[in-house]
Amino acid sequence: MGIEDLYSPKQLEVLRTAVRENWRFLIGHGAKRAGKTAVNNDIFLMELRRVRKLADQQTPKVETPMYILAGYSSKSLQNNVLQELSNKYGFDFKFDKHNSFELFGVKVVQTFTGTIGGLGAIRGMTAWGAYVNEASLANQEVFEEIKDRCSGPGARIIGDTNPDNPQHWLKKDYIDNTDPKARIVSVHFRMDDNIFLSKEYIADQKAGTPSGMFYDRSIEGLWVSGEGAIYKDFDEKQTLINKDDVPDIKEYYAGVDWGYEHKGSVLVFGDDYFGNTYLLEEHTAQYEEIDYWVDIAKGIVDRYGDINFWCDGARPEHVARFINEDITAMYADKAVLSGIEAVARLIKLHHFYVVRQTVKSDDSCYLEEVYNYAWDKKTGKPIKLMDDVMDAKRYAIYSQHQDYNEIESGGGI
Template identity: 55%
Template sequence: MSKPNLDKIYTPKQQDIYRRCVNDDWFMLINHGAKRSGKTVLNNDLFIQELLHVRQIADKFRIDTPQYILAGATLGTIQQNILTELTNKYGIQFTFDKLNNFTLFGVYVIQCGHSTIGHLGKIRGMTAFGAYVNEGSLANPEVFDEIKSRCSGPGARMLTDTNPDNPEHWLLKDYIQNKDSSILSYGFELDDNTFLDERYRRNIKNTTPSGMFYDRNIKGLWVSGEGVVYQDFDKNVHTITRDELKEIKLDRYFAGLDWGYQHFGAIVVFGMDGEDNVYLIEEHAYQHKEIDFWVETARGIKARYGNIHFYCDSARPEYVMRFGKEKFKAINADKSVLSGIEAVATLIKQKRFYVLYDETSRFRDEIYKYAWNDKTGEPIKESDDVMDAIRYGIYTASKLKRLSLEKK
């Protein structure tokens, strides 16, 4: 392929990696770094090249059906991140057997999840001629090691891509920072993707939350958070008064709920306007309250705002069931910590989150104390009760909205 054609297909960084992968001997390639930086696009193309390479080796050794592992956090993410992209780009149609596997270029590709230890069973004992591990930092380390061990066929190689995680992560310490010549690793930052529109790049930078999320998502760094979680929260920007709220037309409402007893339990109520700005308009945070108290509180909320959704902490399933029996729309919240915090922090960064500051005393107490644990990469479990309820509500509501839009 000529140089001008490569320039139309790959960024300079992708070209350098592609040439090295084609010309050098290696066992593992790990492309890691910022979102939208081009690492998965390159690995998807290398996946096609690897299957053709496997077929050549299999022909040499007279192997009819060489096997290859395609792993992701779930089968759904494999479909979304890899197979659909290849279909859209090259028109490849995948035909799956009853085990959700497929054959391409004469290679039998076994799909498997890697995020839990339960995924081991599908690949244990097999001989693979290679593997492609998508979202490697989300893999269970034992499953990742098993995938590596299965790559025992002649000339077998592993492709991996991942976004950054905390600086103590096993993938970083055991593989990316490993100086063995059989491991190739490349870090990507957003600006490496020279095909991105400059306006898009500027907007992504300006709306990505400060601190850890910016360092990971834009710079591609393996860092933990430091200091206050919501660094972009500004009392002069993100607060409103009751009189100001009266001038805003809110057309949707929902609530987040964190159960508690020794620590604070909390129900927070949100309103949304036509531009999808989110307003924290009620806070109910108390210690030493039984379920009957929270039922009565929810009745009052329902009377004021209608039969809204309550996105609930799933740690007390009997409480969620009680809410259901009381005819509230109680749904188990998605409690993903970092994704949830990022959703809230993004709203704050974009100046689309506002709070009735004078009427939310627990919020006032927590917002400046809610801090990162720089060793675990997650927030310290203190001053987090209203913060958790906010995260449950906003992230679950936004996720369900995305899913409903995707189904249309």
């Protein structure tokens, strides 16, 4: 078996770069499932062996050089790096009380880049290199600290990332930096570069990825902003169904976007036994107090039972009121892009339907909003206009289909 049987041509390009070129940063960026992290995991092992060799050459010899392994969270590092290496090479990592471990005679110090708290694990240390997984998700201050800590002889930094907004600091300051003195090498991946994925899988991913920004980022690996309508695949003719055509429902749930000056909205959804989601009821109103929404929620409970109400965490007093009224109110996961992608994917795959009688009523704002819900090209986020129903929809669908124990309040828009 030759090396060409183990790595794709794109991965071999990265490996050759890692071995032959004089670089300070090596960043693989692009599509999901394209092979970026897999090859970087192997380069990480190569770098540890190189660091051990460099440490042995110092006078006096450095007994325990340190190396930074960074990721968005403990869970992401475990899933993306450590477990993958264990599965591939049989490593049995032995962690100390600080979550560090030793490999090839190098102490690997883990730090988590999702919050500013990641500074604590590495502040003051001298690192001989770093591996930053999911680099675009890193807090910029933590990333810069990682860079500054890498001051050991010959220290180098490897990283991988999926695309984000083209104005992202990682793209502007590092990936697009062509100054030879910076010694930054970046390699772009497309999903088609991963020759080890089946053609069927790639075809399914292309067919099921929402059009526009999500397709360009996830499949082509491009750093693009959204433009125009967010739910480009929404087709009223295919999506609207009569109430009598709704099949047996497996579970019901609701999404809540609080409002007063702007409209508030409570939406009721149902999932059938075949992976389809139905918008069954919409309650949207302006200038209404919490008593009004409590009455709406109680009416929904009377019709559908004790269902989850996924609520905007911006008004915790309203959530508390629901709970005090024996309404099962839960804080929604307000992740904007992930939530929109989850909804858009259902629409693209024709797994999302809307009861015609609900959205054709005079009080409904759904159709007006879904056609006007648009990207802000400068920020890469939705424009905060005519988005109340869209927010309630995102809160409900994205939160309901996750592990309830991982849902936290706050954040998002």
